[in-house]
Each structure stands twice: as structure tokens, then as C-alpha cells.
Amino acid sequence: MKVKVLFFAALREHVGVASEEVDLPGQTSTVAALRAxxxxxxxxxxxxxxxxxxxxxxxxxxxxxxATAIRAGDEIAFFPPVTGG
Amino acid sequence: xxILVQREDFDCGAEMEAVARxxxxxxxxxAFAGLxxxxxxxxxxxxxxxxxxxxxxxxxxxKIVEEARQRWNVIDCTVIHRFGELKPTDRIVLVVVAxxxxxxxxxxCEFIMDYLKTRAPFWKKEQxxxxxxxxxxxxxxxxxxxxxxxxxxxxxxx
Numbered sequence: 222m223k224v225k226v227l228f229f230a231a232l233r234e235h236v237g238v239a240s241e242e243v244d245l246p247g248q249t250s251t252v253a254a255l256r257a258x259x260x261x262x263x264x265x266x267x268x269x270x271x272x273x274x275x276x277x278x279x280x281x282x283x284x285x286x287x288a289t290a291i292r293a294g295d296e297i298a299f300f301p302p303v304t305g306g
Numbered sequence: 307x308x309i310l311v312q313r314e315d316f317d318c319g320a321e322m323e324a325v326a327r328x329x330x331x332x333x334x335x336x337a338f339a340g341l342x343x344x345x346x347x348x349x350x351x352x353x354x355x356x357x358x359x360x361x362x363x364x365x366x367x368x369k370i371v372e373e374a375r376q377r378w379n380v381i382d383c384t385v386i387h388r389f390g391e392l393k394p395t396d397r398i399v400l401v402v403v404a405x406x407x408x409x410x411x412x413x414x415c416e417f418i419m420d421y422l423k424t425r426a427p428f429w430k431k432e433q434x435x436x437x438x439x440x441x442x443x444x445x446x447x448x449x450x451x452x453x454x455x456x457x458x459x460x461x462x463x464x
Contacts (some may be wrong), residue, residue, distance in 0.1 A: 230357050230429035231440040275443075282362035284425060298359060298427075302443030305356065305387060305428025306340055306399050306419060 222247065222293040226255070229300035232276065235269035252278045255297060265284035271301070277302055307375075308384040309367045311358060316386045316400055325382040325404035332381050332404045336411035338419050344394035346441065349434040356389040356398070359427035365385070370421040374403075377417065378410040385418065387428065417454055424451040 222245045249258050256278075260270035270276070278285055279298040291297055293297050308324075310316075318339055326332040342354050374380055382404040392398060401418045405411035428433050430441040 227359070229359055229427065230431070234405065279359070279362055279427070282359075282365050284366070298362070300359070300427060301429065301440070303427050304430045304441045305358070305426050306326040306442050306447075 222249070224255070224291060224293065225296045226259070227296065227298040229298065231301050232269055232299055236265050250290055251287065252280065252285060252289050252291060252297060255291060255300065256287065260300075275302060276300065307368075307371055307382065308382075308386075309364055309371065310386045311360075311363050311367075312386065314424065315388070315397060318397070318400055318402075321384050321386065321400060323401050325384055325402050325450070329381060329404070331406060332356065333406050334408040334411040335402060336408065336415040337402045337403050338415050339397055340399040340419075342392045342394050342396045342398060346432060349432070349436060349439075351394060351432045351434055353433045354392050355431045355433070356374045356427045357431065358387075359387045362427050366426045367422065368452040369416055370425060373421070374414040374418050378414040379405050379407070380410065380414050381405055383414070383418070385422070387422070387426070407452060420447075420454060423447040 224245060226243050227240050228238055231277050245255065245258060249255055257268050257269055269304055277300050278287055280289055280291060281296050322335050322337050326335050344351055355417055371383050371385060374455055384402040386400045390398060401415050403411045403415045405414065424447050431442060432439055
């Protein structure tokens with residue numbers, strides 16, 4: 222299953238990637254599972270996406286909780302808590 | 307309703323006039339403008355760069371404005387948020403709400419700002435004499451947004 226994954230701000234700098242297409246194993250069905258999958262890459266991925274890191278998630282441009290299901294073709298974004306305004 | 311995410315500056319006075327122009331039902335216009343300060347967490351700020359998530363940003367703000375419209379009498383509303391590099395004293399954000407009465411205008415304006423602070427995908431990076439750093443989110447912003455959930459401030463001033 223292919224999804225588009227985006228990273229923003231400090232997280233983008235940490236992993237060194239702004240956007241990529243990720244081909245996921247079949248059992249990766251939620252945002253939390255995708256996070257764990259990416260954290261398993263090691264190096265900066267593991268430290269940037271570690272469970273203790275406070276992150277926010279969006280699926281198809283809506284803020285969602287980590288248990289949210291993901292589907293092929295979804296745009297999934299990972300980012301730090303927002304600081305606009 | 308007007309939502310703009312742009313690099314360019316904006317004119318607060320012109321935007322406040324625009325939401326009420328030609329509409330005699332508007333009795334109150336409340337506005338909030340956020341500016342870049344030259345100090346944050348005891349460090350001097352030379353410039354600030356705002357990053358955002360194009361597409362989601364406009365969508366998130368539209369949802370916030372829609373929620374405000376469901377809670378209060380909002381006749382018209384404008385939200386403008388800048389991105390890119392800004393300097394101290396530059397304007398960052400403007401929220402303008404036109405309503406029949408001041409209670410709804412004040413409340414909706416504050417609500418939109420509180421929700422924007424915690425739900426709109428913007429991130430600030432400050433350049434200080436010690437180097438660049440990403441601004442950390444404040445728990446006080448979450449508290450400010452959460453108080454609207456309690457219902458304590460939902461009702462407008464009669």
C-alpha cells in the first residue's frame with residue numbers, strides 16, 4: 222500500500238526529508254503504525270519519531286489522533302505541535 | 307468570509323472596514339493583530355521565519371471559522387496569516403469579526419485566535435544571536451483553546 226508522507230518544521234530538518242512516497246507492509250493500518258514503521262529505519266528516524274517525542278498528525282489535511290486508519294493514496298503529515306499566530 | 311495565507315503584509319484598517327461595508331446589520335467589529343516581538347524566552351530575535359502546510363493551513367482555518375459561526379452571530383470574518391521571513395514589529399496575523407453586537411464579535415475573534423494557535427499548521431523559527439531555533443509550543447495555548455470546550459465562555463454578553 223502506497224501513501225504520501227510529509228514532514229514539517231523541526232521534524233523535517235531532523236529526518237532530512239520534506240515529502241516521500243512510502244510503500245507500507247500490509248499490517249500498517251494506522252498513523253501510529255506508520256510512525257513505528259518509519260521509526261524502525263534507525264538513525265535520525267528513530268530519534269525524531271521516538272514515542273516520547275510530542276508530535277501531531279494529519280491525514281488528508283485534517284488533524285487526527287494517532288489511532289486513525291490510513292488507506293492507500295492517503296496524504297499523511299507528521300509535525301511538531303504548531304506555533305503560529 | 308475571507309481566509310488568506312500570504313507572504314505579503316496587510317492593512318488592518320482596510321480589512322476592518324471591508325467586513326462591515328454596506329451592511330447595516332453589523333453593529334460591532336472586533337479585530338486582533340499579532341506582531342513579531344524582538345525578544346522571546348530571554349533571547350533577542352533578529353528575524354522570524356514562518357513555515358506552513360499549504361492546503362491544510364487554509365482548510366484548518368476555514369474549519370475554525372465555521373465552528374465560530376456555529377457558536378456566535380458572525381456576519382463576516384477575515385483571517386490573514388503571513389508566512390516567510392518576518393522582522394520584529396512586522397504583522398503576523400489578523401482576525402476580524404463583524405457581528406450584530408460586541409459580545410459575539412469579541413468572543414468569536416478570541417476563539418478563532420485560540421484555535422488557530424493550536425490547530426493551524428504554522429511553525430515559527432527564530433534567528434537569534436546564538437543561532438536559529440524552532441519556537442516550542444506553549445501549554446498555555448492548549449489551555450486557552452481548551453477553555454472554549456467547557457462552555458464557560460460560549461455565551462455572548464447580552
